[in-house]
Amino acid sequence: MKTALTFLLVVIIFVVGIWLGVKYETRMGSSVHEEKTDEVVEQIQTLSDLVTVKYVVEKVVVLDDVRWYGENRVLLLAHGIVKAGIDLQRLKPGDVTVSGKSISINLPPPQLTDAYLDDSKSQVIDHTTGLLRTFDKDLEQTAREQAVADVRRAAINNGILDDATRRAQLELALFLNEAGYQEVRFNGGKPFKPTPDATPDGVSHF
Helix, strand or coil: CHHHHHHHHHHHHHHHHHHHHHHHHHHHHHHHHHHHHHHHHHHHHCCHHHCEEEEEEEEEEEEEEEECCEEEEEEEEEEEEEEEECCHHHCCHHHEEEECCEEEECCCCCEEEEEEECCCCCEEEEEEECCCCCCCHHHHHHHHHHHHHHHHHHHHHCCHHHHHHHHHHHHHHHHHHHCCCCEEEECCCCCCCCCCCCCCCCEEEC
16 A cells, blocks of 8 residues: 555656646747747847838929919929838837748838938929019929929839838848748748849839
8 A cells, every 4th residue: 555655656746747847848948939039030120221122213393383464384303212111120029930940020011211302313494484473482392392292102103112022021031041041931921032133222213
């Protein structure tokens, strides 16, 4: 009887020991995983400057101010710069999943980061003042504001946001492949395979 109780006690201690060991190992594995994703996110965020695309858009803007007693007109050749990218600072550890040599990242949506006219390449081609009109100094400024809105719209219509996403995926995939990850996925998609970039400098002209 005493032998049986001793044996039973040993079995219980053995089982409890295994259970505690598995639980400890699981907790340790979880801790390592969290630290790894934190580190990956910090490394990815250093690439912010590399995942920006730039569109150069030229537009001719004609702005008329017509009154019954005359017309003022500005003809502006606008050389616009529009930039877009993905804000990697918004990436959180929960957006990154690491499993061995595979990594999955939920990227934030792309957004326009800047739009402006290059004053050194933009010029007023014509500024006409009607016979009974006075010179309108604000008309050119209004034309420039319209030109910025036009080049922003043109860049979006030509796919700058999609290009920003592809550029980010390409740069991140190359970076993560160099870091040792053999399989990279974005936003739950298929494994991303880097292909040569048609615009390696990230600049497109329209």
